[in-house]
Amino acid sequence: MDLAALKTQLKNFVQSMFEEGVLDNQFSQIQALQDSTNPNFVEEVITLFCNDAERIINEINRNLGYQNVDFSNLDSYVHQLKGSSSSIGANRLKLACANLRQASDERNKEGCLQALQLITCEYCLLRRKFQALLHLERSIVELETNQK
Amino acid sequence: MAPTLPSGDQASDQDNWDNGRLAHKRQLLTEIVLRNRLTALVVDGDTTCRVLEQLLLRSYGVQTQGVDNGRDAVALIASGVKFNLIIIDMILPVLNGLEATRQIRDMGVHCKMLGVTACSGESERQAFLAAGVDVFIEKPLDPEHLVPILRELDGQ
Numbered sequence: 001m002d003l004a005a006l007k008t009q010l011k012n013f014v015q016s017m018f019e020e021g022v023l024d025n026q027f028s029q030i031q032a033l034q035d036s037t038n039p040n041f042v043e044e045v046i047t048l049f050c051n052d053a054e055r056i057i058n059e060i061n062r063n064l065g066y067q068n069v070d071f072s073n074l075d076s077y078v079h080q081l082k083g084s085s086s087s088i089g090a091n092r093l094k095l096a097c098a099n100l101r102q103a104s105d106e107r108n109k110e111g112c113l114q115a116l117q118l119i120t121c122e123y124c125l126l127r128r129k130f131q132a133l134l135h136l137e138r139s140i141v142e143l144e145t146n147q148k
Numbered sequence: 149m150a151p152t153l154p155s156g157d158q159a160s161d162q163d164n165w166d167n168g169r170l171a172h173k174r175q176l177l178t179e180i181v182l183r184n185r186l187t188a189l190v191v192d193g194d195t196t197c198r199v200l201e202q203l204l205l206r207s208y209g210v211q212t213q214g215v216d217n218g219r220d221a222v223a224l225i226a227s228g229v230k231f232n233l234i235i236i237d238m239i240l241p242v243l244n245g246l247e248a249t250r251q252i253r254d255m256g257v258h259c260k261m262l263g264v265t266a267c268s269g270e271s272e273r274q275a276f277l278a279a280g281v282d283v284f285i286e287k288p289l290d291p292e293h294l295v296p297i298l299r300e301l302d303g304q
Contacts, residue, residue, distance in 0.1 A: 045196065079239045079265075084196040088196060097266075
């Protein structure tokens with residue numbers, strides 16, 4: 001596939017993520033921050049976000065495994081995940097965090113477990129799509145490098 | 149699992165025009181901000197948020213420093229370092245954002261403080277404003293909120 005076609009495919013793929021609600025306009029802001037001085041910025045931010053998100057989701061899972069759940073501790077993790085999801089433009093994940101926040105406020109452990117399941121699903125979907133996005137970006141960079 | 153790619157439609161000319169306009173707006177503002185060398189402190193316990201907020205500020209020519217907890221933010225201000233702008237989250241490790249904000253204001257610091265947080269309730273908004281932030285922003289921090297504030301600081 002040639003460079004122009006790859007770039008179009010990347011643009012369309014990102015657009016599809018917007019249309020599905022997986023990403024919102026905040027991700028466009030992040031893409032706009034990538035330039036010649038920060039050529040790998042999008043990949044770095046996605047990697048950073050995914051590492052943090054997985055750590056937090058594991059911590060939430062662990063907290064909910066206790067018989068007596070520390071809901072205030074849970075709150076701070078949910079807050080962190082919601083914040084980073086918002087900041088990277090992970091729209092559906094951000095909305096799923098709101099569900100967990102509400103269940104946590106109500107001290108509803110069962111509700112929290114259901115909300116965590118949704119968060120995990122949304123995160124896995126997002127991660128798969130991010131992996132595909134980065135695969136495309138790397139292919140583009142490789143082609144551009146080979147053409148120089 | 150190997151990534152799979154969906155087929156796509158043609159990209160729109162509107163996208164190209166919007167991207168060009170955004171770059172042009174940012175360039176104009178960078179010229180303004182650079183003349184005044186604004187500085188900002190970003191206080192956020194989440195690495196992704198802190199990195200993004202710092203880079204957004206830097207893209208407008210603002211020099212930034214970041215800390216990941218409220219205690220370090222208070223200590224930095226107490227050491228005499230001055231900023232034009234402080235961006236602070238509400239929920240922070242060690243010392244929370246509300247208390248950190250109060251302590252910073254109690255030191256007589258009058259710079260612009262933005263409370264940028266994932267919290268979205270009215271009671272949280274009121275609490276953060278009462279603690280001393282000038283503006284409450286629900287994450288994400290975006291140019292629509294930031295640019296008017298930077299213009300205001302640049303004009304002072």
